[in-house]
Amino acid sequence: MSTILRTGALHTIDPAATGDAVHIADGRILGVGSFDELRASNPDAGVDDRFADAVVLPGFVEAHAHSMAGGMWQHLYVGYFDNRDPDGRVWPGCTTLDEVIDRLREADAALDDPNAVLRAWGLDPIYFPGDRLVAEHLDRVSTTRPIFVFHASLHLATVNTALMEREGINADTMMDGVPKDGAGNPIGELQEPAAMSLAGDALIGMVRSFMAPPGVRAFGDLARNAGVTTIADLGSGPIASDAIAEMWQQVVNDRDFPARVSVFHNPGQGGPAGLDDVTALILRRRAESTDKLRFGGVKFVLDGSIQGYTARVTEPYVNGKDNGLWLIPPDQLAEWIRPVIDAGLLLHVHCNGDQAVDVLLAAFTEATGGQPPADHRTTVQHSQLTRLDQYERMAELGMGANLFSNHFWYWGDQHVDLTVGPERAAGMNAAATVLSLGIPLSIHCDASVTPLGSLHVAWCAANRQTPSGRVLGPDERLDVGQAMHAITMGAASQLRMDHEIGSITPGKRADLVALDTDPFVAGAEGLRDINVLSTVLGGEHHPVG
Amino acid sequence: MSTPKIPLTVIGGYLGAGKTTLVNRILTGDHGRRIAVIVNDFGDVAIDEALLEPATGGLRALANGCVCCAAVDGLASALADVAALDPAPEHVIIEVSGVGDPWAVAQWGRTPRYELDGVVVVVDPLAIERWVVDPYVGDTVRAQLGAADLLLVSHADDEPEASERVAEWLINMAPAPVIIGSDVSLSLLLGRPTLGIASERPHADHVTVSFTPATTDRDVLQAWLDAAPDGVVRVKGFVPDGDDLFAGQRFGHRSEVRRASVAVDPVMVVVCAGSTMPPEVGPWCARLESGQVGDGV
Numbered sequence: 028m029s030t031i032l033r034t035g036a037l038h039t040i041d042p043a044a045t046g047d048a049v050h051i052a053d054g055r056i057l058g059v060g061s062f063d064e065l066r067a068s069n070p071d072a073g074v075d076d077r078f079a080d081a082v083v084l085p086g087f088v089e090a091h092a093h094s095m096a097g098g099m100w101q102h103l104y105v106g107y108f109d110n111r112d113p114d115g116r117v118w119p120g121c122t123t124l125d126e127v128i129d130r131l132r133e134a135d136a137a138l139d140d141p142n143a144v145l146r147a148w149g150l151d152p153i154y155f156p157g158d159r160l161v162a163e164h165l166d167r168v169s170t171t172r173p174i175f176v177f178h179a180s181l182h183l184a185t186v187n188t189a190l191m192e193r194e195g196i197n198a199d200t201m202m203d204g205v206p207k208d209g210a211g212n213p214i215g216e217l218q219e220p221a222a223m224s225l226a227g228d229a230l231i232g233m234v235r236s237f238m239a240p241p242g243v244r245a246f247g248d249l250a251r252n253a254g255v256t257t258i259a260d261l262g263s264g265p266i267a268s269d270a271i272a273e274m275w276q277q278v279v280n281d282r283d284f285p286a287r288v289s290v291f292h293n294p295g296q297g298g299p300a301g302l303d304d305v306t307a308l309i310l311r312r313r314a315e316s317t318d319k320l321r322f323g324g325v326k327f328v329l330d331g332s333i334q335g336y337t338a339r340v341t342e343p344y345v346n347g348k349d350n351g352l353w354l355i356p357p358d359q360l361a362e363w364i365r366p367v368i369d370a371g372l373l374l375h376v377h378c379n380g381d382q383a384v385d386v387l388l389a390a391f392t393e394a395t396g397g398q399p400p401a402d403h404r405t406t407v408q409h410s411q412l413t414r415l416d417q418y419e420r421m422a423e424l425g426m427g428a429n430l431f432s433n434h435f436w437y438w439g440d441q442h443v444d445l446t447v448g449p450e451r452a453a454g455m456n457a458a459a460t461v462l463s464l465g466i467p468l469s470i471h472c473d474a475s476v477t478p479l480g481s482l483h484v485a486w487c488a489a490n491r492q493t494p495s496g497r498v499l500g501p502d503e504r505l506d507v508g509q510a511m512h513a514i515t516m517g518a519a520s521q522l523r524m525d526h527e528i529g530s531i532t533p534g535k536r537a538d539l540v541a542l543d544t545d546p547f548v549a550g551a552e553g554l555r556d557i558n559v560l561s562t563v564l565g566g567e568h569h570p571v572g
Numbered sequence: 573m574s575t576p577k578i579p580l581t582v583i584g585g586y587l588g589a590g591k592t593t594l595v596n597r598i599l600t601g602d603h604g605r606r607i608a609v610i611v612n613d614f615g616d617v618a619i620d621e622a623l624l625e626p627a628t629g630g631l632r633a634l635a636n637g638c639v640c641c642a643a644v645d646g647l648a649s650a651l652a653d654v655a656a657l658d659p660a661p662e663h664v665i666i667e668v669s670g671v672g673d674p675w676a677v678a679q680w681g682r683t684p685r686y687e688l689d690g691v692v693v694v695v696d697p698l699a700i701e702r703w704v705v706d707p708y709v710g711d712t713v714r715a716q717l718g719a720a721d722l723l724l725v726s727h728a729d730d731e732p733e734a735s736e737r738v739a740e741w742l743i744n745m746a747p748a749p750v751i752i753g754s755d756v757s758l759s760l761l762l763g764r765p766t767l768g769i770a771s772e773r774p775h776a777d778h779v780t781v782s783f784t785p786a787t788t789d790r791d792v793l794q795a796w797l798d799a800a801p802d803g804v805v806r807v808k809g810f811v812p813d814g815d816d817l818f819a820g821q822r823f824g825h826r827s828e829v830r831r832a833s834v835a836v837d838p839v840m841v842v843v844c845a846g847s848t849m850p851p852e853v854g855p856w857c858a859r860l861e862s863g864q865v866g867d868g869v
Contacts (some may be wrong), residue, residue, distance in 0.1 A: 199831060202682040221679035224648045350711055356587045356670040357708045
């Protein structure tokens, strides 16, 4: 039995498919047209009126996220910006350290077990210049319960005195990464993994909860709430491990899980060290793919982040910080990506800084002899500071760009004032340049780095506005149609799934999103205020939480 | 007093420097010491299976400095597994990725079950002068050199002239002592086992002196270590102060005093590079032996 889905307005992102209704059977789109025509030609079909007042688009596609974005919500959110949890509750941002402390106090009071660790996440000290969260603040929450606050960077944590006493972190602790006060006592900040490991189970228990099934299910809920029907996990846990691969299968292949997931392998997170072994592993995993769960992508991380000053940049950071970090020796990259390209696997490479893009372009040219295979879909992830000359070379090589446009809102002012300065900030995430060169474009949130929200990142790419009201590089703004394409077909194409998702096209999967407002009516300024009502995945409705 | 801490040495250096060759030589060497190696490079954190086969089981994942769950969990788990071996290894080595920051990894040597021995950075004499000015990795390589407690020039047999020249150049580049040669002794590389577990055959690349130090407070011990004459590569020992016992250690240019984790007799072992003891070393040792360290150090 087939169904005709009647909509209030329909945007298919397929110029050949127009109308106000979608004909669906067996999880696929049979036809698109006017409701009356579809009804007349399919008299036996049922009618679904649930979206009769809604605006329907293809389900959004997020080509860069991390499943821990779901798992983190098992712990208390203390980030600076408003954020919505998997159940749909909006947690207001904590914009002062006092607000962080107040939120921790509420959570402390709500915990029954007096010895349970209170774990929180999302704190980014870049928003509190001149102020620093230390044990003294957390001791105002509790002097008996251990408290662990994971910073947004995941490179730092702040703990209270009760936790330090329990774990033996004291004046005798001699470690870089355990800063001390004038009297020689630790102030409660733990920097980088070795120092953070001193927090013992407070940290390890938290990190392990990120990759457990409830966290991954919450990841699906976040996707649904954002209108996302296909999401890429760009490296959360090593899928070399059968246990982790099976966990993905068990959670995502469940009929109730509301999204398709493309799970990438990041060789930097574990797995075989040999190049041929990595390729063989991913080919084997790819064969285990289902209609909802996809393996076959490989992601490499070349540098760090701009706001953490770990991105590799050609021109120095304006506040004098040292250049960033390489996570792969530049001279080794060609050797690493060659077997991935040769095997026809999907290759995505994290490059935040322009120097990282230089290295990738050289390595890709070397690995392919300058003649890449047809339709390779190699994508530069983040590509935030990529220069025009680099985009021209990417166009020649047929590479795509998945831009981290959410940065304008979350760190745009910091990029002007602290990291790369006004000129480079204005050229960041140069979406219009990408399109003008014919480079495949998508835009992403990198959840949990920023909250998952396709309409929010579309708003960012279309407005390039910072919280203080600056507009960075107005010429690089996308129009609404370009932004909608980037979060549907653009992302689907980079995941090599554009033949089955990304537009409302007969033959594709019936993956849809229903909105309360038409993006083309709301205009660029209004995109982030649109509410998602429901998604449809393979014909099944998933109303938002 | 708790379980003895396990000394941890980090071996770093850029691509092709000779880290793996060095590690393999240590693992296959005829030294009688039980040494575990953790390779912190791409892919899994590999624990050397030949030595530790029964206990490793599933190897844990890790990112080489990347921000992710595995980064926190991986090396922590590998180090916990190694510490749990029975009998525990006498020494643990972490071999770091070519772009890894050995000093950051060395901080794991200050986690509860370990004591940081130090950082050895391996240098390829044919490539190092190019790497330090490379626009992409120059800063990374210079930071590695700066993090070293001991710089080891590799490929010395094949390239004796380049090795000599680069060794001279390194002395001005980085604060650590420079050793040339692929056949470096374990006494220089990992130190002598202070607790006398194993002995090493005499080796021409170093001389050792040991003595019983007098009771001294920890600040004075620190000052004495900081004043080590040139040519002293390693110092390690235990010094009493009333009811307390302090462990003092120096490797290269970096010295450190902490409360001892085991009860042992006072002893101090000094290892110097080369075939003869530098003349300043005897008087310097005598000051700690007699307790007359004084203000002049």
